[in-house]
Amino acid sequence: MSITIEDFIKKIEDEFDELEPGKLKPDSVFREMFDWNSINALVLIAMVKTEYDVTLNADDLTQSKTVKDVFDIIQSRFQG
Amino acid sequence: MAIFTTAGIKVSGLAACVPSKEVSNYDYKWVSAKEREQLVKTIGVEKRRHVEKGTTTSDMCQAAAEAILHGLSVDRSQINLLIFISQTRDYFIPQTSGIVQDKLGLPKSCISFDVSLGCSGYVYGLSLAAGLMNAFGISKALLLVGDISSLNSAYRDKSTYPLFGDAGTATLLEREPEAPPMHFNLEGDGSGYQAIIIPDGGMRNILTKKSFNYKKIAPGIYRTPLHVALNGIEVFNFSLREVVPNIRQLLKYTGEELNNFDYVVFHQANKLINETLRKMLKLPPEKVPLSIGKFGNTSSASIPLTLVSELHNPLKNRPLKLLLSAFGIGLSWGATSLILQQPYCPDIIEI
Numbered sequence: 001m002s003i004t005i006e007d008f009i010k011k012i013e014d015e016f017d018e019l020e021p022g023k024l025k026p027d028s029v030f031r032e033m034f035d036w037n038s039i040n041a042l043v044l045i046a047m048v049k050t051e052y053d054v055t056l057n058a059d060d061l062t063q064s065k066t067v068k069d070v071f072d073i074i075q076s077r078f079q080g
Numbered sequence: 081m082a083i084f085t086t087a088g089i090k091v092s093g094l095a096a097c098v099p100s101k102e103v104s105n106y107d108y109k110w111v112s113a114k115e116r117e118q119l120v121k122t123i124g125v126e127k128r129r130h131v132e133k134g135t136t137t138s139d140m141c142q143a144a145a146e147a148i149l150h151g152l153s154v155d156r157s158q159i160n161l162l163i164f165i166s167q168t169r170d171y172f173i174p175q176t177s178g179i180v181q182d183k184l185g186l187p188k189s190c191i192s193f194d195v196s197l198g199c200s201g202y203v204y205g206l207s208l209a210a211g212l213m214n215a216f217g218i219s220k221a222l223l224l225v226g227d228i229s230s231l232n233s234a235y236r237d238k239s240t241y242p243l244f245g246d247a248g249t250a251t252l253l254e255r256e257p258e259a260p261p262m263h264f265n266l267e268g269d270g271s272g273y274q275a276i277i278i279p280d281g282g283m284r285n286i287l288t289k290k291s292f293n294y295k296k297i298a299p300g301i302y303r304t305p306l307h308v309a310l311n312g313i314e315v316f317n318f319s320l321r322e323v324v325p326n327i328r329q330l331l332k333y334t335g336e337e338l339n340n341f342d343y344v345v346f347h348q349a350n351k352l353i354n355e356t357l358r359k360m361l362k363l364p365p366e367k368v369p370l371s372i373g374k375f376g377n378t379s380s381a382s383i384p385l386t387l388v389s390e391l392h393n394p395l396k397n398r399p400l401k402l403l404l405s406a407f408g409i410g411l412s413w414g415a416t417s418l419i420l421q422q423p424y425c426p427d428i429i430e431i
Contacts, residue, residue, distance in 0.1 A: 038239060042312060057317060
């Protein structure tokens with residue numbers, strides 16, 4: 001099974017009510033898209049764990065700027 | 081591997097005590113109104129209880145124990161084991177268990193000692209009490225478990241202050257040959273000891289004037305080294321990594337199916353962690369009671385408090401097959417599979 005960035009974006013939009021559907025793009029910078037804080041980081045980590053069974057750590061998030069950066073990490077660890 | 085079974089020990093009483101003072105996270109002025117909403121929604125803590133200064137964990141545990149001893153007219157001379165599990169004791173020295181032993185009028189023959197465990201304390205405590213009762217031939221034991229986390233968290237630390245509440249609990253255990261077995265899977269990993277820590281004031285970093293200095297850790301997070309520091313992401317990932325395999329391993333050992341349990345009661349860490357664990361185990365919400373909205377994360381007290389608060393009626397009416405899963409500070413975690421056979425369970429006591 002493969003995963004797509006479109007699907008990842010859809011899942012983020014489902015999780016965060018404040019995001020307007022269609023606005024988030026692969027090159028969108030996370031911190032600019034919405035009020036980024038530690039709780040949002042936990043929500044994202046929980047979603048990625050539940051949906052992809054992939055663990056993101058604090059370093060992954062500090063080193064990621066765009067949606068695609070995070071997606072690339074998920075894809076490299078995704079086991080299907 | 082610490083997977084084992086204890087037999088012939090019955091939980092005959094269960095009580096919880098909380099402070100009467102209620103604190104709402106909607107009033108938490110340190111963060112914006114929007115952030116308050118987000119806290120309540122995501123962390124799941126709307127209200128919690130805070131002790132007045134001078135009230136201790138042991139006061140709450142004592143009140144809970146008194147309710148059981150009175151309610152069941154227990155002959156106190158028969159209680160020969162008291163275990164007090166807490167990370168918020170009355171004094172640095174001596175141990176708190178002795179003080180409670182005296183206040184409860186328990187005999188000098190009662191073995192009493194403290195155990196320093198937090199979130200995992202109740203599951204560890206049940207195994208300790210049951211194991212010692214069988215090993216030493218003790219007929220009745222009191223397990224007192226609780227914490228006051230409100231005094232350790234800094235108001236200006238949004239990563240800890242809105243999360244924690246205070247509570248103390250008591251569990252009466254009795255030897256009864258017919259009682260169903262309790263199964264345990266206990267684990268730990270001390271390499272993660274810094275994930276939840278009060279750095280100063282112990283023997284490693286003794287108290288100095290600098291211990292009282294506030295530092296900015298991150299936006300919205302100011303605290304001293306005498307306050308609890310919580311690495312949210314680390315605790316989160318630890319919980320998601322260890323809890324489900326720990327439960328699966330226990331069920332493999334007992335040959336039980338998760339579907340056959342009436343309820344699965346988790347340590348009330350925060351709603352996001354608890355809901356993620358529930359989804360990972362594919363459990364329906366009605367089988368996984370939450371008390372975190374009313375009482376916050378009460379550390380070691382959270383499982384018995386949730387039993388008394390959320391399962392009061394079912395507990396009274398019929399035997400319940402339960403899976404209890406506790407995880408956190410240490411790092412330390414474990415699960416137990418047990419059947420509670422209508423223990424005496426008074427309403428939550430306020431102090």
